[in-house]
Amino acid sequence: MRDADTALGQARSVNPGFDSIIRNAPGYAVFPTVGKGGMGIGGAYGRGIVYQRGVPIGFTDVSQGTVGAQIGGQTYTQILVFEDTHALDRFQKGNYEFSAQATAVALQSGTGANAxxxxxxxxxxxxxxxxMAEAAVGGQKFxxxxxxxR
Structure with missing residues (x-):
C-alpha cells in the first residue's frame, strides 16, 4: 500500500489540480507500476490498490495484450478515477474491461488535470x-x- 500512497503523492505534486479530482471522487484505483513491453505483440501488467473515499478497500490487477505497430518497453503509474458510486460498484464486481477506444490523460507538470x-x-x-511508441489503454482488463x- 505504501507504493500506491507514494504514487498518489507524486501525482499530486506533479499536477496540483489532480488533488481536487481525487478528493471529489467516490473512489479510485492506483497502480504504482505498470510494466509494458512489446515487439509487434505486447502486453502489460500491474497490481494496485482500490480506494473508496480515500480508504483502501481492495487489490486490483491490470493486464493487457496488444498486437500491432509497437516496439520497446516502459513502466508507468496509472490511476483510475471513478466518476460515481455506480462506476466503482461495476469495477468491484470484477472482470472489468476498457473498450478499445479508451484513452488516458498524461499527468505533467504545468498542465491542468482534466478528468x-x-x-x-x-x-x-x-x-x-x-x-514506447504506443500508449493506449484500450483493451485493458481489471x-x-x-x-x-479484520
Whole structure:
C-alpha cells in the first residue's frame, strides 16, 4: 500500500489540480507500476490498490495484450478515477474491461488535470521510465479482490 500512497503523492505534486479530482471522487484505483513491453505483440501488467473515499478497500490487477505497430518497453503509474458510486460498484464486481477506444490523460507538470470520463472512469498516467511508441489503454482488463474483513 505504501507504493500506491507514494504514487498518489507524486501525482499530486506533479499536477496540483489532480488533488481536487481525487478528493471529489467516490473512489479510485492506483497502480504504482505498470510494466509494458512489446515487439509487434505486447502486453502489460500491474497490481494496485482500490480506494473508496480515500480508504483502501481492495487489490486490483491490470493486464493487457496488444498486437500491432509497437516496439520497446516502459513502466508507468496509472490511476483510475471513478466518476460515481455506480462506476466503482461495476469495477468491484470484477472482470472489468476498457473498450478499445479508451484513452488516458498524461499527468505533467504545468498542465491542468482534466478528468475525461468514459463509461464513468477517467484514466491518468505518469511515465516512470522507458520509451514506447504506443500508449493506449484500450483493451485493458481489471480484476478486483476486496481486503479480508479484520
Amino acid at each position: 475525461q470520463f468514459r463509461d464513468g472512469v477517467a484514466v491518468f498516467t505518469m511515465a516512470e521510465k522507458g520509451l 480484476s478486483y479482490e476486496a481486503f479480508a474483513s
